[in-house]
Amino acid sequence: MPSRRGFLVLPQLREWPPQGPKQRNLKMTSLEPGSVVITRQAVDAYFKPEFEQVVLGKRVVRPTDLDERLAQELSECAKDLREFKTVVGNTMCTLDFYEGQGRLDGALCCYTERDKQAYLQAAHAAGVQNIEMESSVFAAMCSACGLRAAVVCVTLLDRLEGDQICSPHNVLAEYQQRPQRLVVHFIKKCLVGA
Numbered sequence: 001m002p003s004r005r006g007f008l009v010l011p012q013l014r015e016w017p018p019q020g021p022k023q024r025n026l027k028m029t030s031l032e033p034g035s036v037v038i039t040r041q042a043v044d045a046y047f048k049p050e051f052e053q054v055v056l057g058k059r060v061v062r063p064t065d066l067d068e069r070l071a072q073e074l075s076e077c078a079k080d081l082r083e084f085k086t087v088v089g090n091t092m093c094t095l096d097f098y099e100g101q102g103r104l105d106g107a108l109c110c111y112t113e114r115d116k117q118a119y120l121q122a123a124h125a126a127g128v129q130n131i132e133m134e135s136s137v138f139a140a141m142c143s144a145c146g147l148r149a150a151v152v153c154v155t156l157l158d159r160l161e162g163d164q165i166c167s168p169h170n171v172l173a174e175y176q177q178r179p180q181r182l183v184v185h186f187i188k189k190c191l192v193g194a
Contacts, residue, residue, distance in 0.1 A: 030158045039091040039151035042135040047126035051140035064139035067148040077186045089129030093136035103163040152179040
């Protein structure tokens with residue numbers, strides 16, 4: 001059974017946007033584009049650390065456990081490099097790029113900017129630092145196989161400020177190299193210590 005310490009688990013989102021003093025007074029700080037996120041836990045769009053799939057017509061839910069020690073080792077490597085901001089936090093894995101990630105610029109959109117901001121604040125309260133579409137299946141499969149695994153991502157934009165990726169190609173290309181440089185540094189450090 002996965003540990004759920006430190007997570008805001010919302011099994012059903014019947015009350016939206018969230019109400020109560022914690023949500024109303026929540027001050028959210030976002031990451032600047034180019035920040036590297038080492039994933040503590042891959043979570044779904046309900047902020048639960050699990051991956052759901054259908055196998056032979058039956059619902060199968062697997063935990064998305066990642067190796068905490070590996071995440072800490074990567075974090076130490078980022079401190080060694082001192083090249084870019086690096087944080088350890090949760091990565092939310094969604095089923096699509098637009099509605100699943102609360103974007104307002106897709107072909108379909110049935111919510112407002114206020115709804116989007118409330119959802120992003122709830123995600124932040126659940127420890128989410130990054131949003132993408134691959135980490136939960138990777139984490140679930142590695143966990144199911146007993147493999148040590150980590151997810152390292154880079155942020156491309158501040159979602160509190162907008163939905164469009166507007167950085168020039170050369171900047172995005174440099175951002176894309178940051179997780180790779182961190183992982184290469186980690187591998188070199190492991191090889192030297194072996």
